[in-house]
Amino acid sequence: MKLSTGQRLALCTLPIALLGACAGTPGPVGNSAVPEPAKAVELDRYLGKWFEMARYEAPFQKGCDGVTADYALRDDGKISVVNSCTKDGKLSTADGKAKIVEGSGNAKLKVSFFGPFYGDYWILDRADDYSWAIVGEPSGRYLWMLTREAQPEAATRALIEARVRELGYDWNLVRVTDQS
Template sequence: MSKATRALGLAAGLGAAAYAARALSRRHPVGNPSVPEPRKPVDIDRYLGKWFEIARYEQAFEKGCMASTAEYRRLPDGGIKVINTCRKPDLQPRVVTGKARVVDSETNAKLKVSFLGPLFTGDYWVLDHCDDYEWAIVGEPSGRFLWLLSRKQVLPWERAEALYDRAEALGYDTGLLVRTVQP
């Protein structure tokens, strides 16, 4: 291996470490120190499709996002294609595509999601959902991430409030939620 190749590898490694340290320093506070296990099994085929974000714990990668959606599609290998879309204030859509796989086949409520290949994976837990799959509450074990999702783009305030109440009953600080602007 040449000196130039080693130097490039070292520079890339240091750059990745700096990026990770920066991302960790801007982490969202813990909104639930005791994240519960998912409440009920998930029928993946019913969960697939388009979801509209009603509210979220804002993270650096979603800062300023409006009209956020998540779409899930079955892949031929059994995995799930994840397509996250949002619009920033310039109204240009930002689309990020990833892949998810079920890691708890007993309930199908725990998944691993990757948007940058196998190097960066995250937990995705469907903590609760209604029986007709019209809403879902999604989080992960650290209590730093939370999404309230709906099949409808805009919920009447009473339904949204009930979703907030459900998240609070699961132990989440709903005061940390950012309401997602949907057109």
Template sequence: MKQSTVLKILGGVTVAAIGGAFAYSRATRPPMINAKVPEPAKPVEIERYLGKWYELARHENRFEKGLDAVTAEYATGPGGKIQITNGGSQGGPKGERSFVEGKAIIVDDETNAKLKVSFFGPFYTGDYWVLDHADDYSWSIVGEPGGRYLWVLAREAHPANAEAIMKRVEELGYDRWALRVTRHA
């Protein structure tokens, strides 16, 4: 077989593989739950945002499918990056726990409310917008501009003001009933 024929075949396979990966990623994205994602409501003081958060609810997605007792820990990393450790339990709050590590960079220096996050190396980054947070950083609502992902976080697994936080989710234009409540022990 001629080299040019082999290259054409390989090129076609590569295009098909990339096209297939793109189609898979598009097909596995959650449906849009907010067509008009708001800009972040207020600036974020990164030092106050760091630390441990408990996920109260989320729009279910393929990379967290079935997880409970979900936590996210943010810490200062090298080069001004933010180190992220997410954990969750499969099969209920007391199930086997797994962790994934990632990093984030701030992309909006004016507010610190927009970040790019990567858990899978440099090939995939996602938008992470702190849409709103309590003045005392006791809760946070995180989304992205496509309106497909949303996380509701708090410093406690069972905050007394959970209903008020969920009302804020609705005020931001999200269907709170489309969210999966995260169970904690």
């Protein structure tokens, strides 16, 4: 069966349209000048479990609390990503994969939860001891603050908030994640 140019275009753009429909409309831009990552990342130290301290609310996370992310090295050299959250009393998980962007000092990754579609994941800053990390992407619409503890100390939370502001993000758009 021979497809017309219009039919081929429709088939090629359908996955993108479906992805947009699933992801929802992104939130406002919270940083119009997203900085490059501040430090290189030692991958083996970054892997493991992270708790989401706070985030910019994203359509795909609306109503999620108890959010965690687990990263592990796969046999093929990519990174497995398992994101979990509790929504309406039910645990929800999303399995994905990530690959390192060459020349980024392991601070930029491409992450996929939908087949061949990859999104940017930039580790903008982190603690020297890998106890916290600030993650964003180039559009300035998405931001996550991650910690190794579900309930970080007040001093750690204040330090992360100050660093987020220094990086140029609008703290008024931040939603603190309930980890109780």
